[in-house]
Amino acid sequence: MVYPQGMPNDLIEVPPRRFGTFEVPQNMAIRDFCALKSIKFAPGRCFYELTKRELVQGTKEVVLVRRSDRVVFTGKRARALLGLPLNDVDVKIHPRALRDYIPYIQSTSYNRKLLGGTSILFEWPNWEKDPPSAWDLLDEDLFGE
Numbered sequence: 001m002v003y004p005q006g007m008p009n010d011l012i013e014v015p016p017r018r019f020g021t022f023e024v025p026q027n028m029a030i031r032d033f034c035a036l037k038s039i040k041f042a043p044g045r046c047f048y049e050l051t052k053r054e055l056v057q058g059t060k061e062v063v064l065v066r067r068s069d070r071v072v073f074t075g076k077r078a079r080a081l082l083g084l085p086l087n088d089v090d091v092k093i094h095p096r097a098l099r100d101y102i103p104y105i106q107s108t109s110y111n112r113k114l115l116g117g118t119s120i121l122f123e124w125p126n127w128e129k130d131p132p133s134a135w136d137l138l139d140e141d142l143f144g145e
Helices: 030-037 076-081
Strands: 019-023 046-049 054-056 062-066 072-074 091-093 101-107 119-123
Touching: 030 046, 030 119, 062 076, 072 076, 076 101, 101 119
Parallel strands: none
Antiparallel strands: 019 119, 046 101, 046 119, 054 091, 062 072, 062 101
16 A cells, blocks of 8 residues: 555554453552552553543554554554654544554653553563563552562
8 A cells, every 4th residue: 555645654563472462351550450459650661542532742653552462562653543743742632443453651750641442561670671570560669669
């Protein structure tokens, strides 16, 4: 497929070890969700499923999950498919009818409200080096450390 001039052609495939996928059982803050799953929350590590119109900051990473095979993509083309500009401008967007992809937006907020029945992508610590171990995922606060 050839895209109009000025529209990026790149969708960058993300290594499968970068993210874990979790279903959100009920409406809750992202911090509470991480505590429920006993995983460490760090700003920028969670990506929420875009299901309603909202303001997306220009600095946030966009991730698309292909519905057919659950392969994950990012890059400028992912932003363009959602109608986001390629510069660092904040834009209010509505999740477009992306027939082939599920959009996720990076969250840097502890208070982000997650909607029950959606999913999040959690970026494993040190995913570039090694697949996560069970110890990497534990929330140290659970043990009072």
